Amino acid sequence: MDATGIGLWGVPLAILGGAIRVSTPFIFVSIGEAITERSGRINLGLEGTLVFGAMTAYAVAVKSGSPWLGLISAAFAGLCFGLFHGWICKFPKVNDIAIGIALMLFGSGLAFFFGKPFIQPSAPDLPAIPFGAWSDIPQVRAALDVNVLFLIGAALAVFLWWAFRNTRAGLIVRVVGDSSDAARAMGLNPNTVRLVTTGVGGALAGIGGAYLSLYYPGSWTERISSGQGLMAVALVIFARWNPLGCFAAALLFGGAGALGPALQSVGVTQGYYLFYAAPYILTLIIMIATSSPSRTLAGAPGELSIIK
Amino acid sequence: MTDKFMLSRRDLLKTSAAGAALGLASAAFPIRAARAASATVGFIYVGPKDDYGYNQAHAEGAASLKGIEGISIVEEENVPETVDVQKTMESMINLDGASLIFPTSFGYFDPHMLAMCAKFPDVQFRHCGGLWNKDKHPMNAGSYFGYIGMGQYLNGIVAGHTTKSKKLGFVAAKPIPQVLLNINSFLLGARAVDPAITCQVIFTGEWSLAVKEAEATNALVDQGVDVVTCHVDSPKVVVETAAGRGAFVCGYHANQSPLAPEKYLTGAEWNWAKVYKMFVDDLVAGKPLPNFTRGGLADGFVKMSPLGPAVGEAARKQFDATLAEMMKGGFSVIKGPLKSNKGSVVATEGQAFAETAIELESMDYLVEGVVGSTA
Numbered sequence: 001m002d003a004t005g006i007g008l009w010g011v012p013l014a015i016l017g018g019a020i021r022v023s024t025p026f027i028f029v030s031i032g033e034a035i036t037e038r039s040g041r042i043n044l045g046l047e048g049t050l051v052f053g054a055m056t057a058y059a060v061a062v063k064s065g066s067p068w069l070g071l072i073s074a075a076f077a078g079l080c081f082g083l084f085h086g087w088i089c090k091f092p093k094v095n096d097i098a099i100g101i102a103l104m105l106f107g108s109g110l111a112f113f114f115g116k117p118f119i120q121p122s123a124p125d126l127p128a129i130p131f132g133a134w135s136d137i138p139q140v141r142a143a144l145d146v147n148v149l150f151l152i153g154a155a156l157a158v159f160l161w162w163a164f165r166n167t168r169a170g171l172i173v174r175v176v177g178d179s180s181d182a183a184r185a186m187g188l189n190p191n192t193v194r195l196v197t198t199g200v201g202g203a204l205a206g207i208g209g210a211y212l213s214l215y216y217p218g219s220w221t222e223r224i225s226s227g228q229g230l231m232a233v234a235l236v237i238f239a240r241w242n243p244l245g246c247f248a249a250a251l252l253f254g255g256a257g258a259l260g261p262a263l264q265s266v267g268v269t270q271g272y273y274l275f276y277a278a279p280y281i282l283t284l285i286i287m288i289a290t291s292s293p294s295r296t297l298a299g300a301p302g303e304l305s306i307i308k
Numbered sequence: 309m310t311d312k313f314m315l316s317r318r319d320l321l322k323t324s325a326a327g328a329a330l331g332l333a334s335a336a337f338p339i340r341a342a343r344a345a346s347a348t349v350g351f352i353y354v355g356p357k358d359d360y361g362y363n364q365a366h367a368e369g370a371a372s373l374k375g376i377e378g379i380s381i382v383e384e385e386n387v388p389e390t391v392d393v394q395k396t397m398e399s400m401i402n403l404d405g406a407s408l409i410f411p412t413s414f415g416y417f418d419p420h421m422l423a424m425c426a427k428f429p430d431v432q433f434r435h436c437g438g439l440w441n442k443d444k445h446p447m448n449a450g451s452y453f454g455y456i457g458m459g460q461y462l463n464g465i466v467a468g469h470t471t472k473s474k475k476l477g478f479v480a481a482k483p484i485p486q487v488l489l490n491i492n493s494f495l496l497g498a499r500a501v502d503p504a505i506t507c508q509v510i511f512t513g514e515w516s517l518a519v520k521e522a523e524a525t526n527a528l529v530d531q532g533v534d535v536v537t538c539h540v541d542s543p544k545v546v547v548e549t550a551a552g553r554g555a556f557v558c559g560y561h562a563n564q565s566p567l568a569p570e571k572y573l574t575g576a577e578w579n580w581a582k583v584y585k586m587f588v589d590d591l592v593a594g595k596p597l598p599n600f601t602r603g604g605l606a607d608g609f610v611k612m613s614p615l616g617p618a619v620g621e622a623a624r625k626q627f628d629a630t631l632a633e634m635m636k637g638g639f640s641v642i643k644g645p646l647k648s649n650k651g652s653v654v655a656t657e658g659q660a661f662a663e664t665a666i667e668l669e670s671m672d673y674l675v676e677g678v679v680g681s682t683a
Contacts, residue, residue, distance in 0.1 A: 010530045017530075018523055112356075112386070119358045122548075122567065139530045142553060217522035217545045218552075222356050222386065224518050258523050264510040265527035269681035272511055276520075 010139065011262045017143030018258020019251045020150055021216050025050065025208035025225075026250035027153035029232035030239065031160060032204030034246050036082075037236055038164065039197040040177040040190070040303030041089060044100030046205040047229030048107020049081045053209025055111035058220035061123035067214045071126065071149075074210035075203045081107060082202020086195035096305055104229075112222050119220060126215045149211050156204075157247035164243070173197055177301035190303075205229065238283055240299040253279045346378040347407050347591055349584075350400035352393060353385040354413035354541070355516060361542040361561040362515075366412045366436070368562070369580025373588055382406060389415030397424045401431055408591055410584070412436045414484070417451070425449045432597055434587060437486065439669055440600050450599035452583055453486075454609030455663040457493040458634055459576025460537070461641050462612055463558035464497020465630055466573045467535040468505055469623030470556050471498070476507040477528030477555075479538040479546050481515045483682040485671040487539045490576075492675045493641045494537055494558075499677060501626065508533055509680030515541040525549040535573070547572070556618060563613045574627070575613035582608040604663050606637045638662045648673035649680070 029046050036043050053074035061070030085103055089096045129151075132144030164170040176183045176193040183190050212228075213220045235253065239245030260275035349370075357367035363385065370381055382404045387393050393416050400406040401424075409431060411421050417438035425433050425446045438451040467476050476498055480487050495507040508531060510524040521538070525546050528536055536550040537558035544567060550557045551568030559565065559575020583601065590597050603609035612631070615624060633639055640662050644655035654673060655661065661668055674680055 010527065014523075014527050014530060017526065021526075022519055022523065116356075116358070119356055120360070138554075142526065142530070212519075217518040217549065219518070219544050219548060221359060221516070221518060221542055221544065223516045223542075226514075226517055226519065228519070257519070258527070261510050261512075261520065261524040261527040262530075264524075264680065265508060265531045267508075267679050269509075269679070270683070272681075273513055276513055 008266055010266055011259075013139055013143050014258045014262030014265070015255040018262070019255035020143070020146055021254065022257050023250040023254030024147065024150045024153055024211045024216070025228050026232045026235060026253050027150070027157065027247055028208030028211070029205045029229050030235040030246040030250055031153065031157055031243050032078075032082075032201035032208075033233050033236045034239070034241055034243055035160065035173070035197050035204075036194075036201035037304060038177045038241055038301055039173045039194045040180070040301050041086070041096050041194045041198060042100060042233075042305060043082065043085050043103075043198055043201055044097055044230075044233060045081065045085055045103030045107060046100075046201070046233055047225060047227065048104035048111075049078045049202050049205040050107075050209040050212070050229035050232075051225050052081065052107040052111040053078050053206030054213035054224050055115040055118065055209075055220055056206070057210030058123050058213040059115065059118045061214055062118055062121045065124060067124050067126045070123065070214055071207060071210045074206040076206070078206020078209070079199050079203040081206070082199040083195060085202065086191075086198035089198070090191040090195065115220055115222065119222075123214060123220070125218055126211070128215070147211065147215050149207065149215070153250075154247060157243045160243035174301075177303050180303055208232070234283075238287065241301065242299060252282065256282055346380065347588075348380050348382060348400075348405050349373065349588060349591075350397070350404065350406035350409040351381065351383045352387050352396055352400075352409070352411045352413070352416065353383070354389060354415075355386060357383065357385045359516075359542040360544040360547075360564055360567070361540070363412070363541065365562045365578040366410075366580055369578070369582075369584045370410075372581035373584055376585075376588060376592070378592065379588055387413075389413055389420070391420070393420045394424055397421070397433075398427075401428055406431065408432045408434070408587065408597070410434055410436065410587075414438070422446070422449065432591075434597065434601075442599070447599065450597065450601070452587075452601035454578060454583070454607075455602065455604035456486075456576050456578065456610045457489040457641060457668070458604050458639060458663055459610050459612060460490040460493040460558075460560075461497035461500075462627055462630060462634075463537055463560075463574060463576055464494040464499075465501060465626050466615070466619055466623045467494070467537070467556070467558055468498030468501030469620055469626070470573060470618065471505065471535045473532045473534045474502065474505045475531065475533045476505060477525070477531075477533035477536040477550075478507055478509040478678075478680075479521055479524045479528070479536065479540060480509055480511050481540045482513065483511060485669055488671045488674060488682065489668055490539050490560075491678055491680070492671070492673075495675060495677050496641055497630075500630075501623075505677065507678050507680075509674065509678055511680070512540065518542075518545045521545045522549045525555075526553065529553040529555050559613055565613055565616060570617065572613070572616045573619055574615050577611050577613055579608055579611045602664065604634070604637070604639075605631070606635045634663075638664070642668065642675075647676045649676050649678050651676075 056077040057070035057074035060073040128145040132141035176190045180190045235249045239249045256279035351370045353363040355363045434450045440451040498505040512520045535556045538546040547564045551571040565572040640660035643660035646655040
């Protein structure tokens with residue numbers, strides 16, 4: 001098997017490869033949002049943070065020649081956006097959803113403004129680890145080129161899943177998310193905790209943006225995100241605020257997104273618009289199957305403004 | 309004619325501001341008054357004007373007008389194909405005084421530009437890609453386009469010589485006639501080299517979806533495709549992804565060779581500078597602007613990127629010979645006997661559609677050898 005095709009095997013391989021390639025921004029944004037929402041606040045602005053992170057990472061990488069410096073800058077920019085959201089929402093009668101939407105538009109607009117001179121130049125890419133080196137088949141090798149950020153995202157999901165249950169910090173976040181009154185009784189300041197969790201969530205979304213512009217698809221354009229930040233926020237509910245669930249949902253979305261092109265490439269060409277809708281149909285089915293009219297969503301933090 | 313006397317707030321502000329400015333400034337800026345024959349030309353783009361693609365090609369055309377005496381340019385980018393573009397046109401006319409507007413994206417034509425044509429009968433509108441029809445559309449509207457399918461045919465010739473797997477790939481946005489003609493031309497160019505070659509097409513469904521375009525390119529290469537081209541607004545992602553996977557690329561819209569100098573074979577590029585200059589020369593001379601403008605390689609509307617280092621001698625020869633043939637005009641890509649990939653007859657023996665044939669602008673089929681479907 002050298003330059004020839006691999007036929008129908010291309011479909012499962014593309015789904016696997018797509019799951020690994022496409023899912024990383026979903027992983028980071030949804031884990032970041034899970035942390036924020038676990039503390040009882042919603043940050044809908046992560047789409048803007050994602051786009052701004054993508055721009056920042058690309059711009060810094062172009063200027064400095066180091067993708068890692070770009071990654072760190074994107075995380076820092078995301079942190080600033082998150083802290084800003086957390087700071088505004090601390091004031092009474094401020095609606096976190098409205099602020100989130102405002103920041104989403106602001107982040108994208110600012111990224112377009114500063115990003116203009118960086119559409120043309122090429123930035124260095126983040127490195128990938130060739131897990132497929134054992135294989136002689138180039139397609140398998142390409143599918144198993146795994147970016148380090150994907151592995152970090154996976155490790156982060158496991159760590160957070162453990163940390164929410166087993167650490168003091170995890171407990172604090174959960175208490176603040178479930179009941180502000182209980183948190184105050186424990187001597188905690190809910191606003192401070194939420195400021196930190198929103199900041200961390202923003203930083204993770206910034207890293208997700210860096211993956212988009214520095215690895216896959218690996219260039220800065222104004223349409224780089226096409227709504228992935230928003231989808232990732234929705235994934236959190238789909239994943240029931242569980243970091244491991246976020247990881248799985250992100251993989252599912254990445255793999256399902258690769259289905260449409262892969263099927264067309266093996267000659268299943270009818271109805272590709274339907275295949276492109278596959279991830280959304282899947283979400284809808286799972287949401288319907290797991291919802292119940294008699295109780296609220298399992299795992300939902302009690303202080304969330306959409307639940308209350 | 310009551311509305312003639314009803315000034316909108318914007319008009320009122322503009323008129324009074326202009327009046328005040330005139331009174332104050334006429335002494336200070338006598339040059340302004342002297343340049344009576346000046347005109348403002350507006351350009352509207354659907355995406356960023358430096359996208360290595362469709363919008364960049366138009367913006368380069370617009371930039372070429374900047375040296376012309378008495379002509380000033382206004383541009384707006386990232387204008388959606390919604391009522392937004394009507395607002396943009398209104399503000400270009402009312403605030404900037406534009407007398408000629410080029411809305412460059414496909415979806416601007418109907419109903420947006422047509423609505424503005426009716427509202428501002430003194431302003432000229434020329435749309436890129438639309439099918440202007442004397443019976444249906446007003447005389448201050450018009451459309452222009454280039455026969456870039458010819459360029460994709462030449463791309464196909466070079467691709468046909470370069471491919472080893474005999475499988476070509478095409479990442480396409482939407483199955484509209486112009487895209488279908490490009491896909492068909494690309495394959496037919498390759499089949500002029502070797503009739504066994506096939507072309508796999510993947511539609512992404514949108515003009516600009518970076519992640520899906522990258523996935524489509526990867527899926528094509530996974531299936532053994534070794535030359536890829538595309539018809540999306542910004543070919544940057546496709547070119548970079550394909551080259552990264554070791555496949556060769558043919559460019560589209562603009563010259564993408566800086567993105568993959570080793571893997572870039574050639575590309576079909578727009579040369580809008582020529583078209584815009586033609587319109588503006590007519591405008592300056594006070595001549596009526598043409599309503600229906602079309603042109604190909606021979607007319608200078610379309611050009612080819614310089615051949616890349618990977619192009620072999622045989623490919624170069626056939627490329628040059630075919631290009632010379634096209635420069636004579638009247639070259640036919642679609643000629644009989646030819647079937648669609650569903651088996652229906654597209655052209656019978658002896659039947660040929662020259663580049664100028666109006667039937668090609670309503671193409672709804674993919675030819676035999678293209679693996680893909682229009683729906």
